[in-house]
Amino acid sequence: MFHVDPDSLDPELRTARFLAIASPALGLMSLCLAIVPACGGVASVVGVVLGLYSLRTEQSKSALAGVIISGLGVVVTIVYALFLTFFQK
Numbered sequence: 001m002f003h004v005d006p007d008s009l010d011p012e013l014r015t016a017r018f019l020a021i022a023s024p025a026l027g028l029m030s031l032c033l034a035i036v037p038a039c040g041g042v043a044s045v046v047g048v049v050l051g052l053y054s055l056r057t058e059q060s061k062s063a064l065a066g067v068i069i070s071g072l073g074v075v076v077t078i079v080y081a082l083f084l085t086f087f088q089k
Contacts, residue, residue, distance in 0.1 A: 016057035023051035023066025030073030037081035044073030 026047030034040035047070030054063035 012057060016054045016063075017060070019050045019054040020058065020060045020063035020066065023047045023054060023063055024069050025066075026050065027066050027069030027071075027073050030070060031076060034073065034077045034080050037077050037084070040073060040077040040080075044070045044077055046070075047073065 024047070026043050030040045030044035030047055032040075033043050047066055051063045051067035051070060054060065055067065
């Protein structure tokens with residue numbers, strides 16, 4: 001099995017790979033945190049930003065998945081916030 005030593009990577013590439021992993025994690029968290037729109041919104045926006053930054057450096061599938069999942073988190077958070085706003089009793 002081929003193993004790459006993280007210390008041997010270029011620092012920019014190492015950062016891009018870390019952000020590519022953090023982006024889908026934040027996207028999944030934002031879907032769970034959408035119940036509290038402020039928390040879900042912040043997590044999803046940060047996930048989109050990290051994913052786009054990682055895609056700019058390295059084209060990876062995990063960064064693309066992070067952008068898509070985080071974008072879905074933004075949509076779910078906005079829809080839930082609108083639901084809370086208009087359907088309160």
